[in-house]
Amino acid sequence: MSETLQTADSAARDADLLRETATAVRAAGSALRERFGEVVRYQTREELMRALAVNDDTALDILRPRLTRLRPDAGWVEDELDGGALPPGEWWVVDPAEGNVNHLHALPEWAVTATLVRENQPVLTAVHLPLTGETYTALTGGGAHLDGRPLHVSPAADLGLSIVATSQARPDEDEKVVRRVGSSITEMLFDALVVRTAVPATLHLVNVAAGRIDAFWQFAGARADLLPGALLVTEAGGQISDAEGRPWTPRSESFLAAAPGVHAEAVATLSR
DSSP: OOHHHHHHHHHHHHHHHHHHHHHHHHHHHHHHHHTOSSOOOOSSHHHHHHHHHHHHHHHHHHHHHHHHHHSTTOEEOOOTTOOSOOOSSEEEEEEEEETHHHHHTTOSOOEEEEEEEETTEEEEEEEEETTTTEEEEEETTTEEEETTEEOOOOOOOOGGGOEEEEOOOOTTOOHHHHHHHHHHHHHHHHHSSEEEEOSOHHHHHHHHHTTSSSEEEEESOOHHHHHHHHHHHHHTTOEEEOTTSSOOOTTOSEEEEEOHHHHHHHHHHHTO
16 A cells, blocks of 8 residues: 555544544533532532542543543553653543533533544544533644634734633642743733633633634643643644743643734743
8 A cells, every 4th residue: 555545544544533532522521511510519628639530530431431442552641630741652631521620610611622642742632512512623634623614723913902811820830830820921911902811721722723812821731731722723723832932742841822923922922
Protein backbone atom coordinates (compact mmCIF):
# COMPACT_ATOMS: atom_id res chain seq x y z
CA MET A 1 0.00 0.00 0.00
CA SER A 2 1.34 3.43 -0.94
CA GLU A 3 2.16 5.98 1.76
CA THR A 4 -0.69 8.20 0.50
CA LEU A 5 -3.22 5.39 0.79
CA GLN A 6 -1.91 4.45 4.23
CA THR A 7 -2.29 8.04 5.38
CA ALA A 8 -5.83 8.26 4.01
CA ASP A 9 -6.74 4.96 5.66
CA SER A 10 -5.35 6.15 9.01
CA ALA A 11 -7.29 9.42 8.75
CA ALA A 12 -10.51 7.52 8.03
CA ARG A 13 -9.93 5.29 11.06
CA ASP A 14 -9.34 8.32 13.27
CA ALA A 15 -12.53 9.95 11.95
CA ASP A 16 -14.49 6.83 12.86
CA LEU A 17 -12.78 6.77 16.24
CA LEU A 18 -13.78 10.38 16.86
CA ARG A 19 -17.44 9.57 16.17
CA GLU A 20 -17.32 6.73 18.70
CA THR A 21 -15.53 8.95 21.22
CA ALA A 22 -18.23 11.60 20.87
CA THR A 23 -20.87 8.95 21.50
CA ALA A 24 -19.04 7.89 24.67
CA VAL A 25 -18.79 11.40 26.15
CA ARG A 26 -22.48 12.00 25.40
CA ALA A 27 -23.41 8.84 27.29
CA ALA A 28 -21.28 9.87 30.27
CA GLY A 29 -22.76 13.36 30.13
CA SER A 30 -26.29 11.96 30.26
CA ALA A 31 -25.43 10.10 33.46
CA LEU A 32 -24.05 13.25 35.06
CA ARG A 33 -27.05 15.29 33.92
CA GLU A 34 -29.32 12.93 35.84
CA ARG A 35 -27.34 13.79 38.99
CA PHE A 36 -27.50 17.57 38.38
CA GLY A 37 -29.83 20.12 39.89
CA GLU A 38 -29.49 20.20 43.67
CA VAL A 39 -26.57 21.88 45.44
CA VAL A 40 -24.44 19.21 47.10
CA ARG A 41 -23.67 20.30 50.66
CA TYR A 42 -20.31 19.63 52.31
CA GLN A 43 -18.62 20.91 55.47
CA THR A 44 -15.02 19.75 55.03
CA ARG A 45 -12.47 19.28 52.25
CA GLU A 46 -12.80 15.52 52.72
CA GLU A 47 -16.55 15.68 52.12
CA LEU A 48 -15.97 17.81 49.04
CA MET A 49 -13.43 15.35 47.63
CA ARG A 50 -15.83 12.43 48.19
CA ALA A 51 -18.61 14.27 46.35
CA LEU A 52 -16.28 15.08 43.45
CA ALA A 53 -15.17 11.44 43.28
CA VAL A 54 -18.76 10.20 43.01
CA ASN A 55 -19.29 12.34 39.90
CA ASP A 56 -15.97 11.24 38.42
CA ASP A 57 -16.74 7.57 39.02
CA THR A 58 -20.22 7.91 37.51
CA ALA A 59 -18.75 9.15 34.24
CA LEU A 60 -15.67 6.91 34.29
CA ASP A 61 -17.80 3.79 34.66
CA ILE A 62 -19.15 4.64 31.20
CA LEU A 63 -16.07 6.16 29.58
CA ARG A 64 -13.36 3.70 30.59
CA PRO A 65 -14.84 0.50 29.09
CA ARG A 66 -16.02 2.26 25.93
CA LEU A 67 -12.75 4.05 25.21
CA THR A 68 -10.66 1.03 26.16
CA ARG A 69 -12.67 -1.07 23.73
CA LEU A 70 -11.95 1.48 20.98
CA ARG A 71 -8.17 1.53 21.61
CA PRO A 72 -7.26 -1.48 23.79
CA ASP A 73 -3.53 -0.72 23.71
CA ALA A 74 -3.84 2.95 24.63
CA GLY A 75 -2.75 4.02 28.10
CA TRP A 76 -5.09 5.75 30.49
CA VAL A 77 -4.30 8.91 32.41
CA GLU A 78 -5.65 8.20 35.87
CA ASP A 79 -5.53 11.72 37.31
CA GLU A 80 -7.06 14.58 35.31
CA LEU A 81 -4.99 17.04 37.40
CA ASP A 82 -1.68 15.60 36.16
CA GLY A 83 0.56 17.74 33.96
CA GLY A 84 3.70 17.32 31.88
CA ALA A 85 4.57 15.08 28.99
CA LEU A 86 3.25 11.54 28.55
CA PRO A 87 5.32 8.42 27.82
CA PRO A 88 5.52 7.31 24.16
CA GLY A 89 2.51 5.75 22.48
CA GLU A 90 -1.22 6.43 22.64
CA TRP A 91 -3.01 7.70 25.72
CA TRP A 92 -6.56 8.59 26.62
CA VAL A 93 -6.61 11.89 28.50
CA VAL A 94 -10.07 12.16 30.03
CA ASP A 95 -11.77 14.64 32.32
CA PRO A 96 -14.97 12.85 33.34
CA ALA A 97 -16.45 15.97 34.93
CA GLU A 98 -14.63 19.09 33.78
CA GLY A 99 -15.97 21.80 36.07
CA ASN A 100 -16.96 19.23 38.69
CA VAL A 101 -17.24 21.84 41.47
CA ASN A 102 -19.70 23.78 39.33
CA HIS A 103 -21.80 20.63 38.93
CA LEU A 104 -21.92 20.20 42.72
CA HIS A 105 -23.08 23.81 43.10
CA ALA A 106 -25.83 23.45 40.46
CA LEU A 107 -23.98 25.83 38.13
CA PRO A 108 -24.21 25.08 34.39
CA GLU A 109 -20.53 25.41 33.42
CA TRP A 110 -19.31 21.80 33.23
CA ALA A 111 -18.52 19.23 30.56
CA VAL A 112 -17.20 15.76 29.78
CA THR A 113 -14.03 15.53 27.70
CA ALA A 114 -11.99 12.77 26.08
CA THR A 115 -8.82 13.29 24.04
CA LEU A 116 -6.64 10.72 22.32
CA VAL A 117 -2.96 11.68 22.49
CA ARG A 118 -0.45 10.00 20.17
CA GLU A 119 3.26 10.56 20.78
CA ASN A 120 2.39 13.57 22.96
CA GLN A 121 0.26 15.19 20.26
CA PRO A 122 -3.55 15.40 20.57
CA VAL A 123 -5.07 13.50 17.65
CA LEU A 124 -8.78 13.88 18.34
CA THR A 125 -11.00 15.28 21.03
CA ALA A 126 -14.67 15.37 21.99
CA VAL A 127 -16.13 17.84 24.50
CA HIS A 128 -19.78 17.42 25.48
CA LEU A 129 -21.86 20.00 27.36
CA PRO A 130 -24.76 17.95 28.75
CA LEU A 131 -27.00 20.88 29.74
CA THR A 132 -27.00 22.40 26.24
CA GLY A 133 -26.57 19.13 24.35
CA GLU A 134 -23.63 20.58 22.41
CA THR A 135 -20.72 18.41 21.35
CA TYR A 136 -17.47 20.01 20.18
CA THR A 137 -15.09 17.80 18.21
CA ALA A 138 -11.72 18.22 16.55
CA LEU A 139 -9.50 15.93 14.51
CA THR A 140 -5.93 16.75 13.56
CA GLY A 141 -6.07 17.96 9.98
CA GLY A 142 -9.84 17.57 9.91
CA GLY A 143 -10.98 20.83 11.47
CA ALA A 144 -13.04 21.68 14.53
CA HIS A 145 -16.82 21.31 14.67
CA LEU A 146 -19.82 21.97 16.85
CA ASP A 147 -22.43 19.27 16.21
CA GLY A 148 -21.02 18.89 12.71
CA ARG A 149 -20.84 22.61 11.93
CA PRO A 150 -17.33 23.96 11.20
CA LEU A 151 -15.85 26.28 13.79
CA HIS A 152 -13.65 29.31 13.12
CA VAL A 153 -11.87 31.59 15.55
CA SER A 154 -12.66 35.29 15.72
CA PRO A 155 -11.35 37.71 13.07
CA ALA A 156 -10.57 40.20 15.87
CA ALA A 157 -7.52 42.36 15.26
CA ASP A 158 -7.60 44.72 18.26
CA LEU A 159 -7.18 43.52 21.84
CA GLY A 160 -8.90 46.68 23.00
CA LEU A 161 -12.09 45.47 21.33
CA SER A 162 -11.74 41.87 22.47
CA ILE A 163 -13.32 39.62 25.07
CA VAL A 164 -10.63 37.60 26.82
CA ALA A 165 -10.79 34.97 29.54
CA THR A 166 -8.78 33.07 32.11
CA SER A 167 -9.41 30.56 34.87
CA GLN A 168 -8.27 30.87 38.44
CA ALA A 169 -5.40 28.95 39.97
CA ARG A 170 -6.24 25.60 41.54
CA PRO A 171 -6.70 25.31 45.30
CA ASP A 172 -3.32 24.82 46.98
CA GLU A 173 -1.54 26.27 43.93
CA ASP A 174 1.93 27.72 44.44
CA GLU A 175 1.75 31.30 45.73
CA LYS A 176 3.86 32.63 42.83
CA VAL A 177 1.38 31.19 40.33
CA VAL A 178 -1.58 32.67 42.20
CA ARG A 179 0.02 36.10 42.22
CA ARG A 180 0.92 35.81 38.55
CA VAL A 181 -2.70 35.01 37.73
CA GLY A 182 -3.83 38.08 39.65
CA SER A 183 -1.33 40.43 38.01
CA SER A 184 -2.18 39.12 34.53
CA ILE A 185 -5.87 39.83 35.11
CA THR A 186 -4.98 43.37 36.15
CA GLU A 187 -2.93 43.91 33.00
CA MET A 188 -5.69 42.55 30.80
CA LEU A 189 -8.23 44.83 32.50
CA PHE A 190 -6.20 47.75 31.16
CA ASP A 191 -5.81 46.39 27.62
CA ALA A 192 -8.87 44.27 26.72
CA LEU A 193 -12.52 45.21 26.37
CA VAL A 194 -13.89 42.55 28.76
CA VAL A 195 -12.09 40.06 31.01
CA ARG A 196 -13.93 36.89 32.04
CA THR A 197 -12.62 34.83 34.96
CA ALA A 198 -14.14 31.45 35.73
CA VAL A 199 -13.56 27.72 35.66
CA PRO A 200 -13.30 25.39 33.84
CA ALA A 201 -10.71 26.22 31.17
CA THR A 202 -12.25 23.97 28.53
CA LEU A 203 -15.44 25.99 28.32
CA HIS A 204 -13.47 29.16 27.63
CA LEU A 205 -11.47 27.35 24.97
CA VAL A 206 -14.51 26.03 23.09
CA ASN A 207 -15.66 29.66 22.98
CA VAL A 208 -12.30 30.72 21.51
CA ALA A 209 -12.65 27.99 18.87
CA ALA A 210 -16.21 29.16 18.11
CA GLY A 211 -15.13 32.82 17.75
CA ARG A 212 -17.13 34.02 20.77
CA ILE A 213 -14.05 34.85 22.87
CA ASP A 214 -10.89 36.24 21.32
CA ALA A 215 -8.22 34.90 23.70
CA PHE A 216 -7.75 32.66 26.71
CA TRP A 217 -4.69 32.33 28.93
CA GLN A 218 -3.73 30.24 31.94
CA PHE A 219 -0.70 29.68 34.13
CA ALA A 220 0.22 26.10 35.04
CA GLY A 221 -2.77 23.82 34.42
CA ALA A 222 -3.23 20.13 33.75
CA ARG A 223 -3.20 18.19 30.49
CA ALA A 224 -6.92 17.42 30.74
CA ASP A 225 -7.67 21.15 31.15
CA LEU A 226 -5.80 22.25 28.06
CA LEU A 227 -5.35 19.47 25.48
CA PRO A 228 -8.99 19.35 24.27
CA GLY A 229 -9.18 23.11 23.84
CA ALA A 230 -5.72 23.35 22.32
CA LEU A 231 -6.72 20.99 19.52
CA LEU A 232 -10.12 22.66 19.02
CA VAL A 233 -8.59 26.14 18.79
CA THR A 234 -5.76 25.03 16.49
CA GLU A 235 -8.14 23.25 14.12
CA ALA A 236 -10.44 26.29 14.15
CA GLY A 237 -7.57 28.45 12.90
CA GLY A 238 -6.38 29.86 16.20
CA GLN A 239 -2.87 30.31 17.53
CA ILE A 240 -1.48 28.40 20.53
CA SER A 241 1.63 29.30 22.51
CA ASP A 242 2.80 29.88 26.04
CA ALA A 243 2.18 33.31 27.56
CA GLU A 244 5.48 34.59 26.19
CA GLY A 245 4.76 33.49 22.63
CA ARG A 246 6.91 30.35 22.60
CA PRO A 247 5.58 27.01 21.31
CA TRP A 248 3.30 25.37 23.88
CA THR A 249 3.78 21.81 25.08
CA PRO A 250 2.26 19.99 28.09
CA ARG A 251 5.51 20.84 29.91
CA SER A 252 4.96 24.60 29.50
CA GLU A 253 4.30 26.74 32.59
CA SER A 254 1.71 28.89 30.81
CA PHE A 255 -0.78 28.67 27.97
CA LEU A 256 -2.30 31.12 25.51
CA ALA A 257 -4.92 30.45 22.83
CA ALA A 258 -5.99 33.37 20.69
CA ALA A 259 -7.33 34.55 17.39
CA PRO A 260 -4.26 35.23 15.21
CA GLY A 261 -5.11 38.92 14.97
CA VAL A 262 -4.76 39.53 18.72
CA HIS A 263 -2.20 36.90 19.68
CA ALA A 264 0.82 39.22 19.59
CA GLU A 265 -0.99 41.89 21.63
CA ALA A 266 -2.01 39.31 24.21
CA VAL A 267 1.57 38.10 24.51
CA ALA A 268 2.77 41.66 25.01
CA THR A 269 0.19 42.26 27.76
CA LEU A 270 0.95 39.01 29.58
CA SER A 271 4.71 39.57 29.34
CA ARG A 272 4.64 42.94 31.13
